[in-house]
Amino acid sequence: xxxxxxxxxxxxxxxxxxxxxxxxxxxxxxxxxxxxxxxxxxxxxxxxxxxxxxxxxxxxxxxxxxxxxxxxxxxxxxxxxxxxxxxxxxxxxxxxxxxxxxxxxxxxxxxxxxxxxxxxxxxxxxxxxxxxxxxxxxxxxxxxxxxxxxxxxxxxxxxxxxxxxxxxxxxxxxxxxxxxxxxxxxxxxxxxxxxxxxxxxxxxxxxxxxxxxxxxxxxxxxxxxxxxxxxxxxxxxxxxxxxxxxxxxxxxxxxxxxxxxxxxxxxxxxxxxxxxxxxxxxxxxxxxxxxxxxxxxxxxxxxxxxxxxxxxxxxxxxxxxxxxxxxxxxxxxxxxxxxxxxxxxxxxxxxxxxxxxxxxx
Amino acid sequence: xxxxxxxxxxxxxxxxxxxxxxxxxxxxxxxxxxxxxxxxxxxxxxxxxxxxxxxxxxxxxxxxxxxxxxxxxxxxxxxxxxxxxxxxxxxxxxxxxxxxxxxxxxxxxxxxxxxxxxxxxxxxxxxxxxxxxxxxxxxxxxxxxxxxxxxxxxxxxxxxxxxxxxxxxxxxxxxxxxxxxxxxxxxxxxxxxxxxxxxxxxxxxxxxxxxxxxxxxxxxxxxxxxxxxxxxxxxxxxxxxxxxxxxxxxxxxxxxxxxxxxxxxxxxxxxxxxxxxxxxxxxxxxxxxxxxxxxxxxxxxxxxxxxxxxxxxxxxxxxxxxxxxxxxxxxxxxxxxxxxxxxxxxxxxxxxxxxxxxxxx
Numbered sequence: 064x065x066x067x068x069x070x071x072x073x074x075x076x077x078x079x080x081x082x083x084x085x086x087x088x089x090x091x092x093x094x095x096x097x098x099x100x101x102x103x104x105x106x107x108x109x110x111x112x113x114x115x116x117x118x119x120x121x122x123x124x125x126x127x128x129x130x131x132x133x134x135x136x137x138x139x140x141x142x143x144x145x146x147x148x149x150x151x152x153x154x155x156x157x158x159x160x161x162x163x164x165x166x167x168x169x170x171x172x173x174x175x176x177x178x179x180x181x182x183x184x185x186x187x188x189x190x191x192x193x194x195x196x197x198x199x200x201x202x203x204x205x206x207x208x209x210x211x212x213x214x215x216x217x218x219x220x221x222x223x224x225x226x227x228x229x230x231x232x233x234x235x236x237x238x239x240x241x242x243x244x245x246x247x248x249x250x251x252x253x254x255x256x257x258x259x260x261x262x263x264x265x266x267x268x269x270x271x272x273x274x275x276x277x278x279x280x281x282x283x284x285x286x287x288x289x290x291x292x293x294x295x296x297x298x299x300x301x302x303x304x305x306x307x308x309x310x311x312x313x314x315x316x317x318x319x320x321x322x323x324x325x326x327x328x329x330x331x332x333x334x335x336x337x338x339x340x341x342x343x344x345x346x347x348x349x350x351x352x353x354x355x356x357x358x359x360x361x362x363x364x365x366x367x368x369x370x371x372x373x374x375x376x377x378x379x380x381x382x383x384x385x386x387x388x389x390x391x392x393x394x395x396x397x398x399x400x401x402x403x404x405x406x407x408x409x410x411x412x413x414x415x416x417x418x419x420x421x422x423x424x
Numbered sequence: 425x426x427x428x429x430x431x432x433x434x435x436x437x438x439x440x441x442x443x444x445x446x447x448x449x450x451x452x453x454x455x456x457x458x459x460x461x462x463x464x465x466x467x468x469x470x471x472x473x474x475x476x477x478x479x480x481x482x483x484x485x486x487x488x489x490x491x492x493x494x495x496x497x498x499x500x501x502x503x504x505x506x507x508x509x510x511x512x513x514x515x516x517x518x519x520x521x522x523x524x525x526x527x528x529x530x531x532x533x534x535x536x537x538x539x540x541x542x543x544x545x546x547x548x549x550x551x552x553x554x555x556x557x558x559x560x561x562x563x564x565x566x567x568x569x570x571x572x573x574x575x576x577x578x579x580x581x582x583x584x585x586x587x588x589x590x591x592x593x594x595x596x597x598x599x600x601x602x603x604x605x606x607x608x609x610x611x612x613x614x615x616x617x618x619x620x621x622x623x624x625x626x627x628x629x630x631x632x633x634x635x636x637x638x639x640x641x642x643x644x645x646x647x648x649x650x651x652x653x654x655x656x657x658x659x660x661x662x663x664x665x666x667x668x669x670x671x672x673x674x675x676x677x678x679x680x681x682x683x684x685x686x687x688x689x690x691x692x693x694x695x696x697x698x699x700x701x702x703x704x705x706x707x708x709x710x711x712x713x714x715x716x717x718x719x720x721x722x723x724x725x726x727x728x729x730x731x732x733x734x735x736x737x738x739x740x741x742x743x744x745x746x747x748x749x750x751x752x753x754x755x756x757x758x759x760x761x762x763x764x765x766x767x768x769x770x771x772x773x774x775x776x777x778x779x780x781x782x783x784x785x
Contacts, residue, residue, distance in 0.1 A: 244765050251761045393624050400612045404605050
């Protein structure tokens with residue numbers, strides 16, 4: 064069992080100092096942020112730095128996330144309700160957003176861009192990603208009637224393609240032909256790296272399983288791309304304020320999920336029943352990952368997010384060799400090679416090259 | 425058991441008419457041939473057509489070659505001496521070259537470029553590929569002390585990389601960065617497509633096995649690239665005359681191999697002992713493939729050859745599904761995807777785009 068990754072957010076992520084620095088930047092880099100791929104000069108350099116920091120943070124957090132999951136599996140079965148853990152993640156993200164906002168208000172005062180109050184127009188779209196994720200998670204219960212777990216792991220890589228396609232359609236951003244080729248390679252490489260003797264089951268997936276997998280990939284891709292659209296719509300808007308509203312709806316929908324799925328268990332055994340040290344670590348990690356995803360949406364894009372989480376998957380496997388004596392397969396090496404080439408092609412294949420110039424004094 | 429692919433050659437390949445047409449072109453397209461990548465206009469168009477025909481021929485012949493091998497395996501064990509079959513292939517290629525030359529002499533008369541007699545300077549380099557192949561085949565007997573058969577199949581893909589590297593070093597031809605990336609992908613994709621449950625053995629290959637595999641890949645790559653250098657050295661020279669001399673040395677070295685390995689069997693049971701209908705088909709196929717390789721060397725290059733044989737490998741698997749009820753694995757689909765993207769990247773990544781202009785009348 065693995066809980067869904069939160070959509071977005073931010074707050075005292077890497078450290079609270081970083082967040083304040085990021086806040087200042089988000090104010091000064093408005094123009095550059097909204098036009099990342101062509102930004103140059105000092106502003107472009109800052110944006111590029113910011114983009115690198117949040118991407119790195121997301122990669123590291125996602126890797127440690129998977130390692131925590133392995134660790135918790137080793138430690139025994141999950142005894143807690145997954146829905147309460149999801150709610151705790153949303154709550155923690157909300158709390159961290161508020162803390163970060165509070166610090167911003169103290170240093171810069173309350174402005175139009177960082178105030179918490181909002182218009183109905185701004186906030187009305189915020190529940191949509193949460194609803195889409197809920198539908199996707201609901202489908203997840205039904206797909207296992209047609210697909211087994213290893214095959215599902217493989218099918219999840221369709222997310223990569225759906226994200227690319229929806230990114231193009233919804234955000235109307237162009238990828239070059241070479242970047243498209245790189246994206247197909249990323250999907251093939253990730254799948255190759257995950258190959259194991261039971262992977263071939265996926266070829267026996269019935270048509271219903273395929274359809275559901277494709278619908279789930281589209282929903283997941285849509286939620287990600289739509290969140291980016293929401294966050295990028297007002298580049299000068301403080302990301303913590305945006306996240307606060309996103310996470311409020313995340314909390315509401317998870318509350319509904321608790322009532323539907325785990326109401327009895329929560330009433331009888333308590334909200335935090337079965338929580339262990341690892342559970343708390345996982346909740347913390349998911350909250351920080353969610354914040355990192357949000358940062359990547361604000362300062363980079365969904366494509367960077369997909370690359371980041373894919374590279375994280377490979378990093379996890381390498382780290383697991385040392386931590387858990389994992390055995391790397393030839394398929395893993397081949398997949399990693401393909402993913403590496405894909406990352407390279409994505410960067411050289413930019414429609415317009417973005418080289419932050421060296422600072423001259 | 426699979427006999428080594430001949431180096432190069434030509435003659436009445438696709439049909440004798442084709443060869444004559446090719447001959448005429450090889451005379452008229454001298455300049456274009458020696459500068460394929462930048463050729464344009466009618467000459468460029470002819471060259472491009474010629475390149476496509478020989479590439480297609482090589483791909484189809486290589487595919488059917490592998491299918492014949494599967495067929496012959498199904499039909500039972502090989503009873504014949506592989507060395508005599510190799511000699512027969514060289515002999516047949518030599519004979520076909522002579523027939524093609526004879527036809528050329530009849531139609532165009534004997535010229536400086538198509539006469540059989542040659543200078544010591546020209547012919548002195550011709551034995552080198554044959555010697556290199558012999559050394560490589562010799563090593564093949566020893567590598568199995570360190571590497572098992574499935575691992576060897578995987579390691580053979582190192583040929584792709586060694587050919588690219590030696591092509592760059594020896595022929596001093598440039599590949600763009602994207603084409604290099606495509607080449608790495610080709611190697612990874614071919615290997616992925618061949619993955620099976622026992623492929624992971626390759627990771628237990630001892631260092632001696634790796635060293636030998638690398639040396640063999642370098643020798644094989646060197647023989648290919650060196651042959652291209654020999655054939656391209658005098659673009660106006662008739663390819664059949666060049667092949668005649670190449671194959672003469674092929675015959676000589678295979679004669680030595682017969683004496684060393686199968687002398688007893690040949691004396692006792694006869695030269696053609698154990699030959700079946702399939703054996704003859706395979707010899708015919710190898711001879712024609714050898715000729716196609718030679719054509720590709722003359723009118724295209726080693727890179728095209730590598731792509732052609734890689735695509736043939738995939739084609740073979742697909743055809744085998746229908747012929748032998750083969751089961752395609754997920755790894756095969758992933759590998760094929762990567763190879764397809766590689767072919768695409770190789771063509772879009774050309775240092776200087778070569779678009780044969782549509783003929784205007």
